[in-house]
Amino acid sequence: MSDSTITITDNTFDEQIKTSSTPVLVDFWAEWCGPCKMVAPILDEIASENAGKVTIGKLNVDDNIRTAQRFEVMSIPTMILFKDGEPVMRIVGAKSKTALLADIESHL
Amino acid sequence: MPNTDTSVREVIIIGSGPAGLTAAIYCARADLRPLVLEGEPSSTTDQPGGQLMLTTDIENFPGFVDGIMGPELMANFRAQAQRFGAEIETVKVSKIDLSSRPFRIWVGDPSADEPSHLAKSVIVATGAQSLMLGVPGEMELLGHGVSTCATCDGFFFRNQPIAVIGGGDSAIEEAMFLSKFGSSVTLIHRRGELRASKIMQERARSNEKINFRWNSEVTRIIGETKVTELALRDTLTGEESVLAVDGCFIAIGHSPNTGLFKGQLDMDEAGYLTTHEGSHTNIEGVFACGDVQDSLYRQAITAAGSGCMAAIDVEHFLEDIPEHS
Structure with missing residues (x-):
């Protein structure tokens, strides 16, 4: 994990999203989710290649169900991009790196 | 990103479920330096690692007394193939031309003049994917219930x-x-x-x-x-x-991922590839294994077994063709 990847929990979510100097792409994931495992290395690459432009926030839904419920996550992986503390875009389901970048680039 | 590779590979494997990765293990150990085009992540269509990526406990794969998680089993398959030198690219094939050898394979833009890869032989292991209902509301509410x-x-x-x-x-x-x-x-x-x-x-x-x-x-x-x-x-x-x-x-069943091969490889009415004498298709040098050619058994172990067969068939095929075909 690079510096541009952070771990987010129910307790730290608000503070981390509010104080981040870059948009944060929060990855709602779990250990038992196959597609989440496919997306994880892609998100690591995106984080290190776009350091300073976007932060990847890893949120384990098993341990942090309150935040998952708050944003009505019903399928994982779900990735929500937060900009200036507000959700601006939502991606549901695993995608290729090209497709993920295309989705988030206009918001960075 | 898809760069054009002008060398002619001994074998390219399309797909990375139990069939494709078993074929990769056997081809790599036979020193054929296989390239695996494993597909791209998706939650709704085919994906790297195949259908087992969407499962939890696998209790009937021999050798795992206490069972194993589907994604973990596939990570093991992948690591084992890489250990013997299989190259794996996380890309999806967009077009394939099997009309002459070397076979020509495109990833990315299918209208590009030059193919991305050339190969003397191809193993098709693209598997099957879940069918959708095709009713109003289904796609709109995917991921929302x-x-x-x-x-x-x-x-x-x-x-x-x-x-x-x-x-x-x-x-x-x-x-x-x-x-x-x-x-x-x-x-x-x-x-x-x-x-x-x-x-x-x-x-x-x-x-x-x-x-x-x-x-x-x-x-x-x-x-x-x-x-x-x-x-x-x-x-x-x-x-x-x-x-x-x-x-x-x-969970209404599966359909084979054979759209790429329509008009080139023989298939049955449901779109499953037809194989004969092991893993041979109607085109010499093209082999098929796993769920893409099996609507009957559809098990991880049978897919793996047929992947092994395809690798051995490729080995025999390459031994028999002249060096510069």
């Missing part, structure tokens, strides 16, 4: 009513799994009896959370921002009704 992956999404439907559509083994497996979470699980099947095996049927019937809606088909999935109801029609009487659910899991 509609799911094709019980193991991914069941967790979010704790103490909520769930429906599973389908009547085969995988529908029952999903219903059993979901019964751990939901307040109730209604299995909706368009016939009056299940296709599933006896043992699965008995398990489902003795599960008090699972109930059945026979002779029913879903005509529409209803909900504004998330699923709230399913519109059903009785297949015998035509009578329409509505069932309130929060989650709708679709």
Whole structure:
């Protein structure tokens, strides 16, 4: 994990999203989710290649169900991009790196 | 990103489920330096690692006494193939030309003049993917109550009513799994009896959370921002009704990923590739293994076995052709 990847929990979510100097792409994931495992290395690459432009926030839904419920996550992986503390875009389901970048680039 | 590779590979393997990766292990150990085009991540279509990526415990894969998680098993397959030098690219094939050798394979833009890869032989292991219902509301509410992956999404439907559509083994497996979470699980099947095996049927019937809606088909999935109801029609009487659910899991079967090969490789009416004498297709030098050519057994172990066969068939084929074909 690079510096541009952070771990987010129910307790730290608000503070981390509010104080981040870059948009944060929060990855709602779990250990038992196959597609989440496919997306994880892609998100690591995106984080290190776009350091300073976007932060990847890893949120384990098993341990942090309150935040998952708050944003009505019903399928994982779900990735929500937060900009200036507000959700601006939502991606549901695993995608290729090209497709993920295309989705988030206009918001960075 | 897809760069054009002008060298002619001994073998390219398309697909990375148990069949493709077993073929990769055998080809790599035979020093054929295989390239595996493993596909791209997706939650709704085919994906690297294949259908086992959408499962949890695999209890019938020999050698794992206590079972193993599907994604972990596939990570092991992949690591084992890489250990022997298989190259793996996370790309999806967009076009293939099997009309002359070397075979020509495109990834990325299919209208590019030059192919991305050339190969003396090809192993097709593209597998199969879940069928969708094709009813209004389904795609709009995918990820918002509609799911094709019980193991991914069941967790979010704790103490909520769930429906599973389908009547085969995988529908029952999903219903059993979901019964751990939901307040109730209604299995909706368009016939009056299940296709599933006896043992699965008995398990489902003795599960008090699972109930059945026979002779029913879903005509529409209803909900504004998330699923709230399913519109059903009785297949015998035509009578329409509505069932309130929060989650709708679709398990109505699979279709082979053979769109790329239409007009080139022989297939049956359902689109499964036809193989003969092991893994041979109608084109010399093209071999097929796993679910893409098997609508009957569809097991991880049979897919792996047929991947091994395809690798051995490739070895024999390459031994028999002149060096510069």
